[in-house]
Amino acid sequence: MHEMSIAVAMVEQVTEATGNEGSCTVSAVRLQLGELAGVVPDSLHFCFSLACTGTALDGAELLIDHVPGRARCLPCGAQWATGMPPQLCCPQCEGGTAELVSGRELQITGVRRAGDEPRADARPASVQAIEES
Numbered sequence: 001m002h003e004m005s006i007a008v009a010m011v012e013q014v015t016e017a018t019g020n021e022g023s024c025t026v027s028a029v030r031l032q033l034g035e036l037a038g039v040v041p042d043s044l045h046f047c048f049s050l051a052c053t054g055t056a057l058d059g060a061e062l063l064i065d066h067v068p069g070r071a072r073c074l075p076c077g078a079q080w081a082t083g084m085p086p087q088l089c090c091p092q093c094e095g096g097t098a099e100l101v102s103g104r105e106l107q108i109t110g111v112r113r114a115g116d117e118p119r120a121d122a123r124p125a126s127v128q129a130i131e132e133s
């Protein structure tokens with residue numbers, strides 16, 4: 001399963017990034033995920049929770065920011081949303097020479113540590129805090 005290896009790599013990456021602080025645990029991980037990255041979000045959520053078990057990320061929430069696929073036509077410069085499966089033929093001049101502008105993202109953009117939690121507010125507060133920072 002493709003998503004499982006991504007989830008395991010994410011956990012390793014986050015553990016490495018926060019590892020120096022010993023007992024630190026992670027409550028949420030924010031991921032930028034392109035529409036064309038070939039990852040099924042539901043499947044990734046599932047694999048992520050499995051991959052987190054027994055690590056500093058145990059029970060951590062996975063927050064996914066979806067990045068829509070966009071392409072640009074090289075000859076005429078038009079830009080459009082590719083959709084999925086991606087439409088890479090220019091709607092303007094019907095040229096076939098397009099490059100992807102976005103949509104292949106797959107990267108961690110934020111990590112929230114359990115200790116940073118604002119007390120008495122354990123709900124989506126964790127989400128807001130990441131967005132604010």
Ligand SMILES: [Zn+2]
Nearest residue numbers: 073076090093
């Ligand atoms: Zn064009």
